[in-house]
Amino acid sequence: MKFYVPMLGKLLVAEQQSSKWQLDSHLVGIQTMCLAIDPFHAERVYCGTYGRGLWRSNDAGHSWEPIGDVPFITGKGGISSGNITAIAVSPTERSGEYGVVYVGTEPSMLFRSEDGGASWQELRAFRELPSASSWSFPPKPATSHVRYITPDLHTVGRVFVAVEAGALVRSLDGGQHWEDRVPAGPIDTHTLVMHPAAPNRLYSAAGDGFSHPGKGYQESYDAGLSWQYPDEGLSEHYLRSVAVDPADPDTIVITAAATPPSFSAGSAEPAIYRKTRGKPWQKVWQEKGSMLLHVASHEAEPGVFYAAGFKGIYRSPDAGLTWDQLAFSWGEEGITGEQLARARNAGLMRQFPQALALSDV
Known part of the structure; x- marks a missing residue:
């Protein structure tokens, strides 16, 4: 698997070659x-x-x-x-x-x-x-x-x-x-995904839950005309990202925090939650300072999730239950004070990385 990770001062491309990881900055x-x-x-x-x-x-x-x-x-x-x-x-x-x-x-x-x-x-x-x-x-x-x-x-x-x-x-x-x-739809969606086996179903990870607890995670089964808010088990309601198991449209993982600053590097406390069909959300990961911002999945690896955070990329081989860091990491080297200042002025604070994309090519 190849990883593309947009960051504050570069684009990182990481790819495993034999037993080693090749990290290139662009x-x-x-x-x-x-x-x-x-x-x-x-x-x-x-x-x-x-x-x-x-x-x-x-x-x-x-x-x-x-x-x-x-x-x-x-x-x-x-x-x-x-x-x-x-x-x-x-x-x-x-x-x-x-x-x-x-x-x-x-x-x-x-x-x-x-x-x-x-x-x-x-x-x-x-x-x-x-x-x-x-x-x-x-x-x-x-x-x-x-x-x-x-x-x-x-x-x-x-x-x-x-x-x-x-x-x-x-x-x-x-x-x-x-x-x-629509009147009952999300106002502040951060990530919106679909699943190939679930036509018309939308999964929204939103910031709505910060001011309206219970509305951070939202789902639609009719392509956005109406919305549901399954939040049982969530104790953090400000959501950043969502991903779905390629093998199962009812196995979902999200990143969530109590407040927007909890997603910034200085006070990183986001959690990963997991949900399966008919069950409440289950918190499966929370480590202060890890800042796991973005979760993703890829059709080539059913049952597998990835998460990008402040320390690197983590992998779950068991549909989101457990997570281990891949054998490479990054830090703030190469990010200047001026770039951080521009990021704060742009309303980005120190959110790092900005996204995670996967490719099998």
Whole structure:
């Protein structure tokens, strides 16, 4: 398994070679934020940065080039913000060799590319939604950003987009038209995933539980039209991420904390919880200072979960019950005080790493 880990001052790519781990740093000195792998062509990888725009790799992360910036592709349409906060590649929409790419920014705008990032169309109807005037990111209340993009695994053209903070919205036609948030839906979704064996089911890890305990984890069985809040067993309600066992849509793990600062390096106290069908949530991991922020799974490894934190990557071979750190780690070397200051000013505090993406290529 290969790991892509966007961090405050670099993009880390980790891959096991025989009995050793190869760790390579890319985009050093750049605040990397998010990453997506093309499901049709796993060597094609996109990385979003804060302030330096969108980057692309055509060789599974070995080399990178900037794309999407208006000055570089004048006349073809570009991404008008250099703050890329979310990326996704659709598994059901394809143009030629590659999947259709969606990119979200700060301030909240959404873009779509049908030619692998050579040109971009802004999906203007997104920021014309009635709720848009209320979107606001608490650390920077004058603005908001696209936090997560989830193209539907089953229905062509259906896309879900989470705004931090203010809405979870959806499109049924590839982003040309949008349906606004529903009254009982999540307002501050941080991660939104689907499962190939569960059409129309959405799993949301949200910050809603901080001000409304019991609404941190939310599920929909009808593609976002209505929502449920199974929270029995949770003692922390501010959620950061969610992942689902590739072999079982009812085996779920989340990262949760009591408050947003509990996810920052100076006071890291997040926990990992696990849930199975018909059972309450079970806390399976909590270690002060580990800052396990992001959980993920991959179809190539059913029953296995990974978590990225302040000290490195952890693996669970038993569907989330137990966790062990992989034989490599990282620290804050290479992250300058100036970069940390910029991260705090951007409302990121010292959240580290920013995301976790897995590939078997």
